[in-house]
Amino acid sequence: MNLYHLRYFATLAHLEHYTKAADMLSITQPSLSHAISSLEKELGVRLFEKSGRNVVLTKCGQAFLNDVEQALQ
Numbered sequence: 001m002n003l004y005h006l007r008y009f010a011t012l013a014h015l016e017h018y019t020k021a022a023d024m025l026s027i028t029q030p031s032l033s034h035a036i037s038s039l040e041k042e043l044g045v046r047l048f049e050k051s052g053r054n055v056v057l058t059k060c061g062q063a064f065l066n067d068v069e070q071a072l073q
Contacts, residue, residue, distance in 0.1 A: 001042050006068045008035045009047065013065045016054045 012021040012032065022029040040047050047061035057065060 001039060005035050005039045006072060008032055009039055010065065010068050010072060012036060012048070012055065013057055013061065016051075016056060018055065 008021070008025060008027075011025055012018065015021045015024065018029050018032055022032045025032065036047065043060075043064070045060040045064075046058050047064060048055040049058055
């Protein structure tokens with residue numbers, strides 16, 4: 001886990017869309033997907049659930065977002 005992964009996670013959590021988040025972060029969508037997958041694997045929990053073309057935070061994701069936002073400030 002690194003600072004970039006936390007920023008990627010927070011951006012995706014707010015936008016709830018991989019392509020839009022990747023565009024905002026100026027990275028490719030596969031890079032964002034890989035970073036989120038790596039973060040979920042390291043934490044041992046799912047942070048997002050797919051909802052059609054969008055994603056939504058899981059309960060674990062919501063709790064993690066609170067901690068990440070505090071850390072990024």
